Amino acid sequence: xxxKVRKLEKKGVMHFRWAEYLGDTKTRIGFGxxxxxxxxxxxxxxxxxxDPLYVxxxxxxxxxxxxxxxxTDNMGRCLFSRxxxxxxxxxxxxxxxMVITILIGVPIGLVSGxxxxxxxxxxxRIIDLFMAMPSFVLALAIAGTLGPSGKNLVFAMSCVxxxxxxxxxxxxxxxxxxQSFILALKAGGCSHTKILFGHILKNIMDSIVALATMEIxxxxxxxxxxxxxxxxxxxxxxxxxxxxxxSKNYIQTCPRLMLIPGIVVxxxxxxxNLLGDGLKNGRYER
Amino acid sequence: MADMNDNGEIKIENLExxxxxxxxxxxxxxxxxxxVKKGRVTALVGESGSGKSVTSHAVMGLLxxxxxxxxGKIWIDGESVESLSVKExxxxxxTKVGMIFQDPVDSMNPLYTVGxxxxxxxxxxxxxxxxxxxxxxxxxxxxxxxxxxRQLMKKYPFELSGGMCQRVMIAMTMSLEPEYLIADEPxxxxxxxxxxxxxKELLYMSHEKNVGILFITHDLGVVAEVADxxxxxxxxxxxxxxxxxxxxxxxxxxxTKMLLDAIL
Numbered sequence: 001x002x003x004k005v006r007k008l009e010k011k012g013v014m015h016f017r018w019a020e021y022l023g024d025t026k027t028r029i030g031f032g033x034x035x036x037x038x039x040x041x042x043x044x045x046x047x048x049x050x051d052p053l054y055v056x057x058x059x060x061x062x063x064x065x066x067x068x069x070x071x072t073d074n075m076g077r078c079l080f081s082r083x084x085x086x087x088x089x090x091x092x093x094x095x096x097x098m099v100i101t102i103l104i105g106v107p108i109g110l111v112s113g114x115x116x117x118x119x120x121x122x123x124x125r126i127i128d129l130f131m132a133m134p135s136f137v138l139a140l141a142i143a144g145t146l147g148p149s150g151k152n153l154v155f156a157m158s159c160v161x162x163x164x165x166x167x168x169x170x171x172x173x174x175x176x177x178x179q180s181f182i183l184a185l186k187a188g189g190c191s192h193t194k195i196l197f198g199h200i201l202k203n204i205m206d207s208i209v210a211l212a213t214m215e216i217x218x219x220x221x222x223x224x225x226x227x228x229x230x231x232x233x234x235x236x237x238x239x240x241x242x243x244x245x246x247s248k249n250y251i252q253t254c255p256r257l258m259l260i261p262g263i264v265v266x267x268x269x270x271x272x273n274l275l276g277d278g279l280k281n282g283r284y285e286r
Numbered sequence: 287m288a289d290m291n292d293n294g295e296i297k298i299e300n301l302e303x304x305x306x307x308x309x310x311x312x313x314x315x316x317x318x319x320x321x322v323k324k325g326r327v328t329a330l331v332g333e334s335g336s337g338k339s340v341t342s343h344a345v346m347g348l349l350x351x352x353x354x355x356x357x358g359k360i361w362i363d364g365e366s367v368e369s370l371s372v373k374e375x376x377x378x379x380x381t382k383v384g385m386i387f388q389d390p391v392d393s394m395n396p397l398y399t400v401g402x403x404x405x406x407x408x409x410x411x412x413x414x415x416x417x418x419x420x421x422x423x424x425x426x427x428x429x430x431x432x433x434x435x436r437q438l439m440k441k442y443p444f445e446l447s448g449g450m451c452q453r454v455m456i457a458m459t460m461s462l463e464p465e466y467l468i469a470d471e472p473x474x475x476x477x478x479x480x481x482x483x484x485x486k487e488l489l490y491m492s493h494e495k496n497v498g499i500l501f502i503t504h505d506l507g508v509v510a511e512v513a514d515x516x517x518x519x520x521x522x523x524x525x526x527x528x529x530x531x532x533x534x535x536x537x538x539x540x541x542t543k544m545l546l547d548a549i550l
Contacts, residue, residue: 187348188385190407
């Protein structure tokens with residue numbers, strides 16, 4: 001009997017959580033699109049009907065057909081396959097950048113907010129420095145200096161984007177550390193490391209996840225932008241930004257080549273923003 | 287418990303604390319002397335802002351960053367608190383001196399279950415396995431008259447009532463078997479019937495387990511029920527001290543008389 005009650009209670013809690021986060025239609029749409037693209041990215045080799053790198057000049061600029069669903073580009077490569085593979089590169093790179101920025105930014109923010117005082121002031125001024133400069137321009141400078149490659153792009157963008165995570169986690173840490181359970185933990189003899197990474201981090205994690213989801217759209221956009229101007233991932237890698245820049249000469253004759261990658265970028269960024277918004281709202285409604 | 291005097295005590299001597307504010311400093315505690323003896327309940331009574339909590343935080347080493355001046359001495363069983371390193375301090379907190387707070391629900395991390403937090407606390411100070419710690423947690427929950435302790439272990443703090451939470455806090459603190467307990471307004475946030483039960487638990491601890499309790503409150507009604515020794519505090523100063531009978535039968539300081547008149 002008691003067991004049953006527990007089970008029901010648990011179900012109630014779980015249901016409540018999902019309803020809270022995915023209750024909104026907009027959030028659900030965003031979540032659905034994100035899931036579709038993640039599946040595309042993971043199973044790209046199986047889903048793509050053709051080799052995205054296979055150049056077949058005889059079949060160039062073909063209109064959509066049964067074999068080439070979105071037609072072919074100026075070198076006869078299958079556009080649909082390239083989009084599918086491109087989602088793999090875009091999502092992978094943005095995911096790596098996001099993980100690195102979180103791993104750098106969040107601990108810095110946590111420690112800075114927890115210690116407070118002069119150290120906090122010092123770290124905040126550095127963060128201000130990074131936030132004051134337009135992030136795209138700064139990343140451009142770094143990537144330009146290091147030379148164009150995917151790895152350098154990841155490095156450049158990680159250098160720039162950690163600051164906003166540091167700032168958010170610092171602000172949240174200051175909020176949480178004033179709560180009385182932190183005092184209770186200290187009175188119980190809990191070590192500072194344990195308080196910081198065991199208790200405070202867990203309390204601020206959902207906000208950070210919401211911010212990360214919001215930002216990943218921006219990161220995807222920036223990666224495409226860098227690739228478009230030739231500083232990011234290098235051709236012939238099928239990447240959305242590269243596809244856009246490769247086809248800019250055909251904007252008059254064959255606008256499909258630019259439109260499709262452009263629309264895909266818009267859809268993915270929008271989906272991540274919708275999902276991030278939903279996560280954020282779900283958090284505040286609690 | 288034949289000899290109460292040899293039993294050990296928390297001794298505060300000449301404690302003075304200043305806080306730094308935007309313009310200059312504020313003196314919060316002015317030359318306080320007091321002692322908390324084992325096996326007795328010592329009440330520290332005063333209005334809001336009189337410095338009761340700051341005194342207790344000083345004993346636990348929990349003072350905020352903006353403390354400017356801290357002079358005087360605090361001894362716990364003859365050991366001076368100032369000479370302790372951070373590690374030693376963390377070791378004493380919980381095992382030697384436990385503390386419970388005014389708002390029991392907020393005193394627990396809302397994201398961990400009761401059991402999680404109790405086991406974490408016990409294993410922090412005692413090198414025992416997880417299942418042994420769980421056993422101990424259940425025992426101490428049962429010791430404060432919480433039925434269904436095993437189910438309670440799986441609940442989150444927000445699923446419990448205020449009174450239950452305070453019992454859990456007491457159980458959590460007592461599971462480490464501290465020799466002293468600082469209770470910072472433990473009954474203020476609770477309703478009267480629950481207050482009485484919590485006070486009963488605390489009295490039991492004090493008498494049966496020889497725990498020295500520093501009971502901080504602004505409620506003289508509660509003091510009359512629990513305390514052995516009473517300190518009356520106003521604006522950072524101890525204005526009157528004595529046994530509970532002295533204070534209630536022959537209050538000397540006008541402020542004490544005022545407080546007594548204010549009992550509903």
